[in-house]
Amino acid sequence: MNKRMLSAVAAASLGLSGCTGGGVGGFGLYSLVRPGRTVKVGNGAMTVVAPREWNRTTRNGFTDVRYVEDWTLNGPYLDGISFVSALPDNHRIIRQEYKADRQVPKFRSVMTPPEIAALVESLYRIEGGASDWRTLNLAPRAFLGTGGFQLDYEHLDGDELWRKGRAVGAVIDGRLYMMIFDAARSHYYDSALPDFEAMAASAQLRR
Amino acid sequence: MTDAVTRRALLAGGGAAAALLATGAAGARILPSSLQPLIGPGYRPTDRDELGMWQQMQRVEEEIAGSNLLIKDAGVNRYLQALIGKVGGPAAQDMRIYLARIPEFNAVMFPTGFAVVFSGLLLRMRDEAQLAGVIAHESSHFLLKHQIRQWRDMKRRTDVLSFASMLGGMAGGAAGIYTGDLAQLAQLGTILTLLRYNRQLEAEADALGIKLIAGNGYDPRSMSETWEQLIGEVELSARVRRKRPDRGYSIFSTHPAPRERMIDLRQSAAELTVPGRAYDRGRERYLQGIGSIRPTLFDDQVKLNDAGATRYIVETLAKDGWNGQLRFYEGESLRLQNADAIQDRAALSYAAAIAYPDAPADAWRWHGIYLMKAGRRDEGRAALQRYLAMAPSAPDAPFVRQMLVS
Numbered sequence: 255m256n257k258r259m260l261s262a263v264a265a266a267s268l269g270l271s272g273c274t275g276g277g278v279g280g281f282g283l284y285s286l287v288r289p290g291r292t293v294k295v296g297n298g299a300m301t302v303v304a305p306r307e308w309n310r311t312t313r314n315g316f317t318d319v320r321y322v323e324d325w326t327l328n329g330p331y332l333d334g335i336s337f338v339s340a341l342p343d344n345h346r347i348i349r350q351e352y353k354a355d356r357q358v359p360k361f362r363s364v365m366t367p368p369e370i371a372a373l374v375e376s377l378y379r380i381e382g383g384a385s386d387w388r389t390l391n392l393a394p395r396a397f398l399g400t401g402g403f404q405l406d407y408e409h410l411d412g413d414e415l416w417r418k419g420r421a422v423g424a425v426i427d428g429r430l431y432m433m434i435f436d437a438a439r440s441h442y443y444d445s446a447l448p449d450f451e452a453m454a455a456s457a458q459l460r461r
Numbered sequence: 462m463t464d465a466v467t468r469r470a471l472l473a474g475g476g477a478a479a480a481l482l483a484t485g486a487a488g489a490r491i492l493p494s495s496l497q498p499l500i501g502p503g504y505r506p507t508d509r510d511e512l513g514m515w516q517q518m519q520r521v522e523e524e525i526a527g528s529n530l531l532i533k534d535a536g537v538n539r540y541l542q543a544l545i546g547k548v549g550g551p552a553a554q555d556m557r558i559y560l561a562r563i564p565e566f567n568a569v570m571f572p573t574g575f576a577v578v579f580s581g582l583l584l585r586m587r588d589e590a591q592l593a594g595v596i597a598h599e600s601s602h603f604l605l606k607h608q609i610r611q612w613r614d615m616k617r618r619t620d621v622l623s624f625a626s627m628l629g630g631m632a633g634g635a636a637g638i639y640t641g642d643l644a645q646l647a648q649l650g651t652i653l654t655l656l657r658y659n660r661q662l663e664a665e666a667d668a669l670g671i672k673l674i675a676g677n678g679y680d681p682r683s684m685s686e687t688w689e690q691l692i693g694e695v696e697l698s699a700r701v702r703r704k705r706p707d708r709g710y711s712i713f714s715t716h717p718a719p720r721e722r723m724i725d726l727r728q729s730a731a732e733l734t735v736p737g738r739a740y741d742r743g744r745e746r747y748l749q750g751i752g753s754i755r756p757t758l759f760d761d762q763v764k765l766n767d768a769g770a771t772r773y774i775v776e777t778l779a780k781d782g783w784n785g786q787l788r789f790y791e792g793e794s795l796r797l798q799n800a801d802a803i804q805d806r807a808a809l810s811y812a813a814a815i816a817y818p819d820a821p822a823d824a825w826r827w828h829g830i831y832l833m834k835a836g837r838r839d840e841g842r843a844a845l846q847r848y849l850a851m852a853p854s855a856p857d858a859p860f861v862r863q864m865l866v867s
Contacts, residue, residue: 353702356765359799366830367860369796372764376797379764385530385562387764392857403860414529 284309287325294460296323296339300398300431303456305449308335319349333437333446335453338423341430347373348381356380363428367392367403374405374421374434384409397424398431398459408439418443422454433457490725491664493672493733498604501551504574511609518573525559525577532560532580532754540750541578541596548593548673549600556600564761566691570599572608583751584758585690585774587781589743590674590683598670598684605669607662660718667722671729680740681730688723694773701769744781756821759790766797785817789824796827807831815844822851826861833864 287293287308292301297320308325321341326334338347343363350357358377365373371392378384387409395404402424410416418439423432435450437443506512525531532538541558549556557575565581576599586592602608658666667684675681699706734740751758763771771794779787792810795803808831814824829844845861852858 353704355698355702355770356767359766359797362799364834366834366864368826368830368857371857372797376764376766379761380766385564385761387760389856391859393859394863406856410529412530 283312295337296321299340301458301460302453305452327446333442336434338432343428361430371405378409383412386410397422400424491668493668493729496669498550499606515573522575530562532562534754545596548597548677550604550673568595568599570602574603589747590679591687593674593679594684597673598666601666601669675733678741681733685723685726688719690777692719694770697773698769763790763793768798785814785820788814
């Protein structure tokens with residue numbers, strides 16, 4: 255997970271967002287994802303096929319986790335997909351200050367889906383500034399050819415906008431593979447959900 | 462806090478230092494008996510600068526009143542309104558109170574007599590006497606006209622700051638109180654800076670506040686307890702992360718010198734306590750007043766995974782007796798810390814929680830999951846079945862049902 259995605263709300267309120275030339279906060283750049291091609295995401299351990307053009311953020315080794323990559327369609331304020339590929343045991347999903355008061359739990363190989371769901375919730379509460387969080391559904395779902403889970407949720411953020419999200423994931427050989435789709439609840443979620451579902455169906459392990 | 466630090470802090474707040482030197486009693490406690498409210502019921506400003514401030518503040522209040530970050534629970538809001546109506550002094554009936562869903566310990570009084578209480582404050586109070594103390598303190602800022610006095614003092618000292626532009630920032634900030642990483646919202650910072658009173662004004666609000674609650678029959682010792690709890694929480698939070706206590710946007714930034722104030726409040730409480738008189742703590746009333754939102758308040762705090770702070774809060778509330786809810790949230794906090802050494806303790810907390818009749822359904826779920834992970838599958842299944850029986854339409858019920866058959 256990329257801090258720029260989660261803090262898009264805060265950036266916008268400070269007037270930094272102005273997505274001129276594809277930059278967010280003045281330092282992130284996007285590159286185009288072409289539809290219909292197999293694309294490696296995260297650290298390259300997973301591939302997906304996008305049904306239409308998406309924008310992937312260029313990652314920064316100092317601020318980002320190399321197992322995680324973010325895409326957006328209309329800008330991080332409105333929608334985004336985060337790919338988590340082969341996150342190992344005892345690793346973080348987002349980079350945080352070592353001594354931060356509030357810390358997103360580390361991923362552990364022994365985690366059950368309810369624990370991974372709690373991890374996602376803490377991520378949005380701590381780094382995304384969500385003040386209200388509702389778990390809508392947690393159910394079994396096949397992902398990457400194995401038994402995984404699907405988490406549906408919605409959250410109210412500091413900019414008073416409701417956002418809605420879906421996470422699909424599985425733990426394979428002790429590593430976490432997950433796709434998180436998060437978008438403004440009105441219009442943008444429904445509009446990009448078919449893309450997300452197509453990508454989740456296309457996802458493959460790359461060994 | 463050392464003497465040197467305190468003195469430097471006083472000098473930094475030039476206005477405070479000057480005021481104290483003028484009275485020739487730097488650091489002396491203000492006697493509750495020496496203060497009277499400066500305004501009565503139905504107060505309206507007449508001076509031009511104050512009139513302008515009120516006009517701007519009405520806009521701020523409209524923004525806040527319409528925010529969807531407010532907790533709308535009618536019962537809780539009635540309870541808070543009744544409490545400020547009781548301990549708010551002569552202008553009590555004019556005051557308004559808004560409850561914002563922000564998991565921090567803070568409360569802010571605006572210059573026109575409306576207060577914003579952060580939900581994190583309600584989680585941390587042990588009883589009505591403690592909450593009444595905070596509300597009476599904030600009300601006293603209004604009763605003593607601190608905002609306009611502070612502003613006039615500031616204007617004397619500098620022309621660089623334009624009050625109008627600061628108010629503009631406040632209106633904007635109030636429109637979008639950012640609740641996560643508060644440091645990110647410069648505009649809320651502006652509000653808090655403007656409403657940061659110097660040591661002298663805080664001491665006055667403490668002195669009048671404690672007089673107001675004692676006069677209403679509340680135990681006056683509750684105010685120093687609140688500070689003790691706050692200091693203890695921040696210290697334990699920092700100790701768990703192995704660092705020095707520093708919380709930029711917490712109540713410490715708007716309410717300086719907590720330790721000195723705690724000591725002064727203890728003395729004032731002893732002075733105000735009438736021997737033989739029975740003082741009220743109002744714990745039952747408090748639990749009844751806010752009970753409906755307490756699980757939400759706990760969730761908002763615990764899921765931030767600030768382990769030391771949560772532990773301190775749970776243990777402080779448990780001084781009035783452990784129950785299923787407290788043991789459950791103790792387990793939640795341990796679980797989120799996610800260290801192998803602590804997982805066993807999380808399991809023990811859940812196991813302890815379900816022994817109480819008030820254990821929430823979620824305690825049964827986690828108890829069951831931990832049993833399953835420990836290889837005690839039959840017991841785990843039984844606990845998960847109990848969870849499903851208590852919460853058949855829980856959002857994660859489909860997943861838990863699968864756990865039962867796998």
